[in-house]
Amino acid sequence: MNSVFMNTYHRLPVTFARGEGCWLFDINGKKYLDFSSGIAVSPLGHNYPPLVRAVTEQAGKYFHVCNYYQSDVTAAFAEKLMEACSPAGMKKVFLANSGAEANEGACKLARKYSLKKYGPGRHTIVTLRGSFHGRTITTLAATGQDIFHRDFGPFTEGFVHIQGGDIAALDKALDGKTVAGLLIEAVQGESGILPQTQEFIAAVAKLCAERDILLMFDEIQCGMGRTGTFLALQQYKDSSGNPVKADVVTLAKGIAGGIPAGAVLAGEKVCDVFTVGDHGSTFGGNPIAAAAGLVVLKMATDSGLLAEISRKGEMLMAALRQQPEVKEVRGMGLMIGFDIEGNARTLLEAAIARADLAKNQCGLLALSAGTNTVRLLPPYIINDEEIEQGLGILRELLVSE
Ligand SMILES: *Cc1c(COP(=O)(O)O)cnc(C)c1O
Numbered sequence: 530m531n532s533v534f535m536n537t538y539h540r541l542p543v544t545f546a547r548g549e550g551c552w553l554f555d556i557n558g559k560k561y562l563d564f565s566s567g568i569a570v571s572p573l574g575h576n577y578p579p580l581v582r583a584v585t586e587q588a589g590k591y592f593h594v595c596n597y598y599q600s601d602v603t604a605a606f607a608e609k610l611m612e613a614c615s616p617a618g619m620k621k622v623f624l625a626n627s628g629a630e631a632n633e634g635a636c637k638l639a640r641k642y643s644l645k646k647y648g649p650g651r652h653t654i655v656t657l658r659g660s661f662h663g664r665t666i667t668t669l670a671a672t673g674q675d676i677f678h679r680d681f682g683p684f685t686e687g688f689v690h691i692q693g694g695d696i697a698a699l700d701k702a703l704d705g706k707t708v709a710g711l712l713i714e715a716v717q718g719e720s721g722i723l724p725q726t727q728e729f730i731a732a733v734a735k736l737c738a739e740r741d742i743l744l745m746f747d748e749i750q751c752g753m754g755r756t757g758t759f760l761a762l763q764q765y766k767d768s769s770g771n772p773v774k775a776d777v778v779t780l781a782k783g784i785a786g787g788i789p790a791g792a793v794l795a796g797e798k799v800c801d802v803f804t805v806g807d808h809g810s811t812f813g814g815n816p817i818a819a820a821a822g823l824v825v826l827k828m829a830t831d832s833g834l835l836a837e838i839s840r841k842g843e844m845l846m847a848a849l850r851q852q853p854e855v856k857e858v859r860g861m862g863l864m865i866g867f868d869i870e871g872n873a874r875t876l877l878e879a880a881i882a883r884a885d886l887a888k889n890q891c892g893l894l895a896l897s898a899g900t901n902t903v904r905l906l907p908p909y910i911i912n913d914e915e916i917e918q919g920l921g922i923l924r925e926l927l928v929s930e
Pocket residue numbers: 626627628629630632661662663664714718719747748749750751781782
């Protein structure tokens with residue numbers, strides 16, 4: 530069945546037929562508790578009625594009008610998104626379709642800003658080792674993991690990777706003569722859920738501001754409420770104790786509840802850098818994605834729901850810390866990683882294989898990062914009972930590991 534696909538994914542042996550809330554059902558009727566939301570893409574779970582309604586209503590009006598015209602629903606979405614991101618200093622948005630595309634847009638924005646203000650030669654973008662920024666030739670260059678760099682060179686020039694947490698290395702790398710911007714995940718996702726320290730972000734914010742280097746947060750995985758604040762960067766303070774402000778923020782993954790979408794948000798310094806013809810995307814701002822995004826935004830900006838995300842995350846992390854087989858637990862809100870002795874992928878396979886109709890037993894969907902880290906990104910709508918159920922399965926698998 531999978532032989533027509535290029536061999537780019539190690540797909541687990543389960544084929545889904547439908548979903549309901551935090552549950553997915555395979556083609557044989559077996560049930561799986563979703564602790565991954567795709568990869569943080571379905572914050573409202575599956576078949577969430579207001580989301581289904583918004584998407585079908587929009588589909589009955591129009592699917593697409595190109596960006597040479599205006600769309601009521603796309604404009605409404607962009608306005609709500611900017612409201613949500615204004616505390617982080619965001620003023621204007623460019624709508625894209627994916628994370629990599631959003632980061633590409635951010636890099637273009639940084640380069641043009643610097644070129645217009647300082648002339649050529651100041652185009653380097655600094656990122657962190659272990660970061661993940663996408664799969665295009667440029668966003669691979671930005672990604673600070675050598676494993677992704679094999680076989681695909683030459684890459685876009687002008688990317689430098691430094692060790693996160695190393696303030697001396699940061700100070701050295703952020704050279705005001707050659708560097709246009711710094712791109713950073715507040716919580717590194719793909720490399721195993723690694724939140725940046727307050728100290729490091731404060732140093733980043735200070736040095737970027739002093740040297741007019743654009744501070745760009747890749748919130749593709751950690752944004753949209755995932756960590757208990759709308760953006761993860763909102764949990765960090767600058768060296769004066771004020772909330773950190775960004776120059777650029779990128780979003781994607783959960784932004785439209787499972788419909789492809791991405792966004793480049795820009796603050797005061799850069800929001801008018803692009804002019805007509807500088808950038809574009811045929812599908813960017815798709816009306817169906819915008820209709821879905823409006824529903825996600827309403828939820829992900831609700832202070833009650835955000836508090837619940839934090840509480841549920843704490844509950845999960847506290848329980849995992851009690852488990853002797855678990856070596857380390859890291860996370861913010863419902864973005865959690867924990868290290869185990871054994872192979873994380875083996876655990877994920879066992880979590881799926883556990884689903885059994887005769888035994889009336891369900892499976893569990895989780896993610897791995899590297900060899901030994903299990904990653905949990907449950908939908909925001911998960912309830913305490915489902916969390917307990919998932920923890921029960923994890924305990925069982927950890928003990929029999
Ligand atoms: C997933 C991800 C990307 C890439 O997004 P795509 O939609 O797969 O292109 C970029 N940055 C981060 C932090 C991500 O988690």
